[in-house]
Amino acid sequence: MDEHEVGAFVPGERLRRSGALDGPLQGLTFAVKDLFDVAGVVTGYGNPDWARTHAPATATAPAVQALLDAGATLAGKTVTVELAYGLTGENVWYGTPINPAAPDRFPGGSSCGSAAAVAAGLVDFALGSDTGGSVRIPASYCGIWGIRPSWGAVSLAGARPLAPSFDTVGWFARDAATLHRAGAVLLLPDLPGPALSGALLKPQDAWMNAAPATVRALQPVLNEVEVLLGPALTVSVAPEGLDNVYEHFRAVQAEEAWASLGDWVAATEPAFGPGVGERFAAARTLDPADAASGRRFRRVMAARLRALLGGGAVMVCPTSPVPAPLLGAPPSEQQAVREATIAGTALAGMAGLCEVTIPGARVEGAPVGLSLIAAPGRDRALLDLAQRVSARLT
């Protein structure tokens, strides 16, 4: 598929910046989601009114600069869901990137263009951001590797915020080795902690939340993980119900999104595509009691998940409960998928966990990923483990 068909890059003149002449990422090309600044270029954040009201960036985001310094070459900025507030990957202004692995389906978002560019082979890896699943979901939908790292593991300087206490810089690659190479440059050192060789935990809530076809499709990949870590132990992580996880996450994310972007939205009253406008309207009128109970619930979940994983355990679950929705799926179906999906992806965000999604399974011909989740600060160990799983899959 050629790059014009994919539509991964922001329309207009293609941004290019050569990397340093040597370094550990020599020879690799990458793209960045259009919420990272590159000096001299307007960061569009997926929305024409945002682009119109912002001048070209004066500086390059340090995470992007670190990749250039390590020898990788920047090959373009990629389409994002408007203000990163959506999971399907739809962008009515710049075009929804094609899902190269399932062209009749959404690519997933909000880092849709970065996922599409990697899946189509247009670049070796690509930066995205993940607040509520915005790297993990497009990776799952497009059949590639993706990581949501721990809070603070990669600098967010020069990146637009959505919900700061959930926001992370993540990235995509077609193979675990490249995911790992980029991580070696981007990530701070791990926190000390037990090796990720202990218990493998299978959160039954997340597995029961997945479609039976997804569960069946992921079994062979899960088997290989079990060869490495031993048989998975079933554990319940949300006895309150995953629907409660979704509702509380939604409220806290909305409170933070409005605290971060409300000034601009209120001053500009931008035109938004379907879904995004509704989410900002809901954030604007959020019941403060919902935000307060969301913050309380989040603390409960954080304590629980950190205790479960603090001893070196790894959690394994479907990255998304179903493959990407078909293009043109009715809004009600898209919303139902969104709620079921976030109920699972919210776990890592609530507790600051790191998560890598592994490709390799298909449902109705479309990809779904299997996620490995570890305690905060264990990103490098998790990428090591992902490489070991990868070696077994090939």
Place this chain on the structure above:
Amino acid sequence: MDEHEVGAFVPGERLRRSGALDGPLQGLTFAVKDLFDVAGVVTGYGNPDWARTHAPATATAPAVQALLDAGATLAGKTVTVELAYGLTGENVWYGTPINPAAPDRFPGGSSCGSAAAVAAGLVDFALGSDTGGSVRIPASYCGIWGIRPSWGAVSLAGARPLAPSFDTVGWFARDAATLHRAGAVLLLPDLPGPALSGALLKPQDAWMNAAPATVRALQPVLNEVEVLLGPALTVSVAPEGLDNVYEHFRAVQAEEAWASLGDWVAATEPAFGPGVGERFAAARTLDPADAASGRRFRRVMAARLRALLGGGAVMVCPTSPVPAPLLGAPPSEQQAVREATIAGTALAGMAGLCEVTIPGARVEGAPVGLSLIAAPGRDRALLDLAQRVSARLT
């Protein structure tokens, strides 16, 4: 000292917001540094051009809202160093708050007004932010308790950035119990980890960096910490030299500050007071090679410090090498103090450590603090330990 003499609050009409009718912070009053949003009020960020170019905030920062929800009453916004980029606490536009503990000296910054308000007894506690020492230093200078928590432990939504990979929400109180009460509301649960009952480490680099009078003055407080944790073990944390720590921190902070605030500075060309303008000018023209080597050095320091503290050790060192500079100290002396100070405070920022500063010592009649530093994510355990130290001091 009455509140007009202190000058801790932002000039103009005093902001007040009543807290919820019940909750764990019932009966307490607090103030917030004027880089946190409160709905309906312009966040001034210490600079008249910033205030002029920003509309009233549409939302209240979730950290502030959480305190209101817990029953505390907001009693005002406090003066900050312009764009939080300074350590003396000077603000030529809104007045430098008085240091209630040493009125002939600077209050310390950038969270100068919050520290002054607490030290003068105008509020029970106050929010600040700490990037390179902006809570710890004014706490040390004003003779009060202060905490810089781990990354991600408190939401930064609705707070203005300075250098995102270092930025944290911290707070001040006159006693360890109040510091702890606010923490119980603000902080996420700790990461699991060994109890903070193991080795007490005394980084000789930081101790040798402190003035002999500071070292002598802190000895009685250190003795009480040693009663709880055993005799301190001397350790070298920066064989490269603390001056290198300062230089590398300065470069990475400058890169991030320009990535975060350069757009506004370049578009507005604001008037800045002494020091702040020079720092932004230096950030604007930073040699990219300095930023790159700073990022590399930071990774080395993070790995080292996390390994030292990951087993439950606690590091103890002077919060500031000297007490607050005298008002009117020549700029060259202020800069020398700044460099020596950041060489120590940068350690926690580089590695995402949490740090509590304990008051109780005086040099030439002015306060200096003793810091306890723990691994990332051990904030609540550190506040518990601080309370135990406090019980021995009274």
